[in-house]
Amino acid sequence: CEAIFDMPSLLMAPMCKVAVKGATFAALLYGFCLLWSAVDMSKGEDGVVRSFDPTDEEKAAMLFYVTMSLWILAFLNALYQFIVAYAVVEYYYTPLDSRGRKETDCCAMLEGLQVGLFLHAGSLAFGALLIALLTVLQWLIEYAEHQNREAGGNHVIGCLIGCLECFVSCCKELVQRVNRIAYIEMAISSQNFCDSAQTSLGVIAGIMASMGILTGATVIFTVFGVLVITLAASFFAYSTTSSHSAYVDDGSLFHVDSPVTVTWAAAGIGALVSMSFMNIFDVASDTMLYCYQTDKQSGGRHETAPPLLHDLFGGR
Numbered sequence: 001c002e003a004i005f006d007m008p009s010l011l012m013a014p015m016c017k018v019a020v021k022g023a024t025f026a027a028l029l030y031g032f033c034l035l036w037s038a039v040d041m042s043k044g045e046d047g048v049v050r051s052f053d054p055t056d057e058e059k060a061a062m063l064f065y066v067t068m069s070l071w072i073l074a075f076l077n078a079l080y081q082f083i084v085a086y087a088v089v090e091y092y093y094t095p096l097d098s099r100g101r102k103e104t105d106c107c108a109m110l111e112g113l114q115v116g117l118f119l120h121a122g123s124l125a126f127g128a129l130l131i132a133l134l135t136v137l138q139w140l141i142e143y144a145e146h147q148n149r150e151a152g153g154n155h156v157i158g159c160l161i162g163c164l165e166c167f168v169s170c171c172k173e174l175v176q177r178v179n180r181i182a183y184i185e186m187a188i189s190s191q192n193f194c195d196s197a198q199t200s201l202g203v204i205a206g207i208m209a210s211m212g213i214l215t216g217a218t219v220i221f222t223v224f225g226v227l228v229i230t231l232a233a234s235f236f237a238y239s240t241t242s243s244h245s246a247y248v249d250d251g252s253l254f255h256v257d258s259p260v261t262v263t264w265a266a267a268g269i270g271a272l273v274s275m276s277f278m279n280i281f282d283v284a285s286d287t288m289l290y291c292y293q294t295d296k297q298s299g300g301r302h303e304t305a306p307p308l309l310h311d312l313f314g315g316r
Contacts, residue, residue, distance in 0.1 A: 009109050024073065032066070036062070070135050071128055074129075078179065081283055084283045086115060089184065089188055091108070092291040122193075123196070124183070130179070131175060185203070188291065200290070218281065226275055229271075230271045233269065234270065236266070241259035241262045
């Protein structure tokens with residue numbers, strides 16, 4: 001929290017992420033619709049209902065397009081994590097002034113964007129590719145499970161598919177965790193993805209217990225924050241639409257027929273916004289802990305560590 005409060009520009013990152021990923025997703029969805037519209041349509045038995053009938057080549061093209069789309073979205077997410085990690089790393093290694101405060105650069109986020117795009121785009125793309133391929137593999141396994149159920153549900157095949165699905169899910173979770181730590185190491189040492197991942201695994205081996213505790217605390221804080229913000233948005237929406245005359249009067253231009261519908265919409269928006277902002281706290285806390293351990297392994301005395309983090313570990 002100290003880093004976030006000292007660098008208010010970090011609070012702009014979730015909004016930029018949502019805007020960029022939303023626009024990219026809309027563009028990719030439009031492209032998929034154009035690709036789907038090229039598929040021939042077949043007439044139904046009644047001659048009225050028509051359905052799309054893609055060929056094997058068209059199915060392969062759609063699968064390739066979806067994979068590339070997932071890769072692009074995963075790259076944007078990787079770039080976002082790198083930018084946040086870069087800004088927090090810069091904050092951590094900024095020396096304390098005479099008042100015990102850190103004078104950080106207001107453009108750390110833009111500098112991280114420049115470094116990520118021009119120096120580490122290949123590494124970020126490689127990490128994103130792993131996530132995209134595992135996601136597609138997950139979907140294919142789920143499709144195979146659906147086909148197995150429709151064919152009568154062979155128990156042996158179902159068991160094998162279930163085991164494979166669990167294995168792929170575990171691999172994806174592991175890769176996501178390693179990717180995040182590797183991006184932090186890239187922000188510190190400017191190594192490529194493979195070297196950063198190898199180095200980061202050695203670093204986190206020494207803070208496994210601390211990272212587990214921090215992850216648990218972060219999850220609790222994130223869930224609590226999402227619930228509070230979602231409930232607050234819901235309460236405000238319902239109390240406003242059910243009591244304010246502009247929304248209650250039948251003759252008003254802003255009359256709301258169903259306050260419950262507005263409340264559910266506000267709850268959904270509040271949950272999405274709160275999860276985006278809580279993600280900042282998650283990435284920042286992991287980056288701080290990783291920097292502290294890196295400083296410790298290199299023989300540093302944690303002179304640039306924030307006072308709260310230094311006190312948390314008792315100066316060790």
